[in-house]
Amino acid sequence: MTYSTDLGERVGWVQRRCNDLVRNIEHFIHGKTNVVWNVVVGLLAEGHILVEDVPGVAKTSLAKAVAHSISGTMHRIQFTPDLLPSDVTGVQIYDSEKREFQFREGPVFANIVLGDEINRASPKTQSALLEAMAERQVTVDRVAYALPRPNFVIATQNPVDQQGTYSLPEAQLDRFMMLLRIGYPSPEHEVRIVADAVARRLPEQLRPVTTVEEMQQMIDVVRGVYVAPALQAFIVTITNATRTIPQLKLGASPRASNALAAASQARAAVDGRPFVTADDVKQMAKAVLCHRLMLTPEAAVQEFTADGIVDRILAAVPVPQSPAGV
Structure with missing residues (x-):
């Protein structure tokens, strides 16, 4: 398989701009290079990210650093039990002078949307994000309103404190391309x-190192990164395997296959390649798949983990022989 010089040059440009972006974010987010790179991959792949970790490890700061690095708009939604769906999506307001209703945009209308402690809102309010995350639009009073591009949701939740929380339903978890954990910093980085x-x-x-318009151009380049048929089959084999594991009562959906392919394209681009390799797929598999898997009660008691099951699948599935899967 041959690739056009033009595509190779554009992918090289994406790699350079992403290096600048990561370095800029790391001026404030210290010692979490892999997390920062995965966030950038999610942004390029137009995928949303759920950050699950304890309080105080820079989940909110990470979202702010991304927004200010791309010179984009950012809105923060503090999810609480009394938050209403209209507080997220927007509401129709009656204009007495014009004698008509006008739509007032909610905080979801931004390039970067930080959903802080998303599991503290009621299921009804959580579901208000579903259409926005999946369709890049919201519908109010039967009128659809397009969201700005890019539109990137970074949601956070605390896995320790479960009091007053509502677990995200599987349908909503499936809308998140990746689940990331930041973890505590090393003593050196904490200093x-x-x-x-x-x-x-x-x-x-x-200081911003790129613009929203430039980010959209990079997203368009990533969409053109080549995924060979053999690698498409490799991705489907991995996700299909999760549906046959006896320790899982819920495997990865076809949406997960699409998410893994898109994340792999972005991973290849940030490495400067116009084609996806099996290593790209393997690097992104756990972040993309693990939060979509549900263990059986027996497997949980036996201390199986989603991470361990994905590792077993990756070790067992034959890798395409060609580096690009051609």
Whole structure:
């Protein structure tokens, strides 16, 4: 398989711009290079990300750093039990002078939408995000309103404190391309975090290194990254295997196959390649698949994990022989 020089040059440009973007974010998010790269991959693949971790590990700061690095708009939604769907999507307001209803956009109308503690809102309010995340639009009073592009949701939840929370339903978890965990920093990096706090440095002070328009151009380039038929079959074999594992009562959906392919395209682009390899698929598989898998009660008691099951599948599925899967 041959690739056009033009595509190779455009992918090289994406790689350089992503390197600038990651370096800029890491001016504030210290010691979490792999997490930052996965967030950038999600942004390029137009996928939403769920960050599940304990309080105070920079989940909110990460979203702010991304927004200010791309010179994009950002809205934060603090999910609480009394939050209404219209507080997320927007509402029709009657204009007495014009004698007509006008739509007032909700916070979901932004390039970066931070849904903080999403599992604290009621299921009805959580579901208000479903159409926005899947269709890039919201419908109010039977009128559809398109969201800005790119539109990237970073939602957070605390896995420890379950009091007053509502677990995300499987249908909503499936809308998130990836689930990421940040984890505690090393002592060395925590010293740098404390230094930032002492100096009152904030992610809002980051200078933008790209624009929303340029990000959309990069997204368009990523869509053209080649995924060979053999690698498409490789992806489907992996996701299909999750549906036959006896320890799982819910495997990965066809949406997961699409998400894994898109994430692999973005992973290839940030590495400067105009084609996807099996290694790209393997690198993204756990972040894309694990949160979509549901263990049986017996498997949970026996201490099986979704991570371990995906590792077993990746070790068992034959890899296409050609580097590009051609």
